[in-house]
Amino acid sequence: MSAGGGTKAIVAALAANLGIAVTKFIAFALTASSSMLAEAIHSVADSGNQALLLVGGRRARRAATPQHPFGYGRERYIYAFIVSIVLFSVGGLFALYEAYHKFEDPHGITSWHWVPVVVLVLAIVMESFSFRTAIKESNAIRGNATWAQFVRRAKAPELPVVLLEDLGALVGLVFALFGVSMTLITGSGYWDAAGTAMIGVLLVAIAVVLALETKSLLLGEGAGPEEVRRIEQAITEGPEVSRIIHMKTLHLGPEELLVAVKVAVEPYERADDLARDIDAVEARIRTAVPIARMIYLEPDIYHARAGASAGG
Missing domain, CATH: 3.30.70.1350 (Cation efflux protein, cytoplasmic domain)
Structure with a gap:
């Protein structure tokens, strides 16, 4: 993978997530929807993850030293592994905690009913552009490999990480939209809690996949x-x-x-x-x-x- 291609996808995802996080926090402040809070934290975690990938790419370009005669190329793998930990803890576990809290107090959305729906639809649009950029950059190097093979075999971690994060973000937004819409229709906060729990399970699953793949890279993989x-x-x-x-x-x-x-x-x-x-x-x-x-x-x-x- 070219460094430029990976950086372009990371920057696109970072810009999208920062904008989306702000709108989600505003929607949560107005509606107290747990799905909106879980999605807002998810976007913050994703933004931090993209910043980590940029830092890892920069540090990996350092010249070799007597203490590290083979250079610092594996720093990119280390930062990608940290990303999986952040996604698991800050994104997935927080969403599951928020879902548990909402099940304990299943209040509905009593004001600003249209805000979360509008925010989620706009977020889906913005996230789709980020996902499209990641797909375009990946297709340039993917060849005939399937998407699963590309994620498993890619030696450069940035594009697979961004791809899975963007996919998780889009699916998570659909889950949040489902939970919020059903809460507005039925007046029951249990639907909001269910959407939040679905987001948490999704993020934990993606984090586990990323951790397993980057662990293999950290251990050392041979040529294809x-x-x-x-x-x-x-x-x-x-x-x-x-x-x-x-x-x-x-x-x-x-x-x-x-x-x-x-x-x-x-x-x-x-x-x-x-x-x-x-x-x-x-x-x-x-x-x-x-x-x-x-x-x-x-x-x-x-x-x-x-x-x-x-x-x-």
Whole structure:
């Protein structure tokens, strides 16, 4: 994922959520609707999450240091994981608490009846524009993958996070509109409480999905199947390497891949000839997979009958 594409989607979501949060708080102040309060807190949490993603992207661009020789690319994964925690606690758990409180005191909406409906409809419109931007930026890199595959396989966390947040926001707004509308029709605050509970369950579910996916990135994921295929082809397509003994890859960040390979070569008489050929293989790998920034090739002599290299 390009950093620019992810940043554009984040900024669009941040602008939408800030505006929506203000209108929801005004609607809550006028109507005392728990669905409006839950949605207002949800928008505040989303705004904070987008700010966290922007901070993570900025910090990840710091240069490598002796203490962190592989750089800070994984900061983007750390901040995405924090986002899932914020969404779970501030968004989901608060909505569930507010639903419980409203079930205990199920008062209806007694004034400004039209305000929450208008605010929610406007919020759906604004959130739809943010969601549209996230979909457009994701489609530019998604390829033939399904949306579920894109969320699970994406190495850059920002777009999947924004996509799920925007989807959750839209569905949550529909739940809130349902709860508020039924409360206005029936006069019973239980519908408002039910809409709030539905929002809470939705946000907790999305937060769990985000936590699981970003946890996998934090633990360290290798290159995707297509990238592995291109790396292997780049290594073996020249005359320098007779076979790959074993290979490991690791994402140091969304756009930075470490490649470590032990390769079998024919015996060389001169070390400078071996070094030249290894450099040629590295150049082919970088051409085939530009994000392969750090490449470590270990040449060895492979004994076919023993099924192992001379060096082990």
